[in-house]
Amino acid sequence: MKKDRAATKEKIYESFLSLLEEKGPQAVGINAIAKKAGVSKELIYRYYGGLEGLLLHLAKKGDFFKSMLSLQDREINSTEDLKDFAKAGTQELRKNKLTQEILRWQLLENNEATRDLFKYSNKEMAKMFAISDKDTSLNHAFQLMIGGYIYFTLLSKFNKKFITTDLSSQESWDKFDKAIEKTIDLFNK
């Protein structure tokens, strides 16, 4: 049998990530990760210090936001910039399943183990929002709509519809985007 610590350590981490991404926070457990990685769970404790350490590792690497980091570089000078920024953000969120599951996780618990992960996650979110976070009257309306976008995105995993809105059709998401755009315009007139 071949032995390669670095490789198995990585294998564990990857299994953890894909498990979270595919099946959500509830499915993430020591046994499940070990099984998926095809490895003894003892190694998870030895190499990461259990699930807690695994979460910490994720927090520090912060993979889940890497695709969103590009948005931070933007300069927001006009309402058009803000609209573009919002649109890019919502699109990115809809693509990034890992981010979605971490956001979902924040709705479920907040304990010793998850605290650092969420702290980091929130810090990244704050960086992004800093761009639009002038204390204008638009501020809270904007936050509400982004929150709504997050909500509907998470909801769409298990629900096809919200009221009359079909969450599985691209058209609906386009309408949401347009609604945000229009609201930004109205507030800036």
Next chain:
Amino acid sequence: MKKDRAATKEKIYESFLSLLEEKGPQAVGINAIAKKAGVSKELIYRYYGGLEGLLLHLAKKGDFFKSMLSLQDREINSTEDLKDFAKAGTQELRKNKLTQEILRWQLLENNEATRDLFKYSNKEMAKMFAISDKDTSLNHAFQLMIGGYIYFTLLSKFNKKFITTDLSSQESWDKFDKAIEKTIDLFNK
């Protein structure tokens, strides 16, 4: 020992409700309910047909929306009416922990057992939204903001803040309400 089927049946249901309300969907299990009710779990199967039947019972009774039903009677003729309706709805949501936990549940799973409960829940939500669901340009913006309100409400259970917004202060929620009002106004000008 005294025996009273109706009473113990009720005791089971109440334990189930308070458990859901206090500790959320994850804490709701046969063992936990039986323990809280101080009764053998066998009776849960015998009287309700297990957790599934218990959920069905909740769906049919629909207690969780009873406090919101009053909102349905309103007539929405002016933008002022719509604003009042929105405000009443958000306030009601923030008070009603049971509704919150059912909405949280919808973000976690959707299976054989929960399907009926969610179906009913959505029907009730739809009734309420029917009032404001003219297909105006405001429609999606309004949905987004209500969605955001739900999101922040659920988030506030475990998180004190979203970005810079303090979810534990009444002031923040007032600002959210004002943002909704203002958006309605802007769309109707």
Next chain:
DNA sequence: TAAGTTTGTAACCATGTGGTCACATATTTT
């Protein structure tokens, strides 16, 4: 080659889960 260390496994533990069972004790019916 021999000894020591690292990497890995499988068995085990205590606990918790949903679910079923045989049985005991009330309460009704005959």
Next chain:
DNA sequence: AAAATATGTGACCACATGGTTACAAACTTA
């Protein structure tokens, strides 16, 4: 009063959970 039925209990089952332990196999050092 006796028999039948309804109500309730605790033990039990198979399985899954997180966590630990003892040991084997590979690799490193001496």
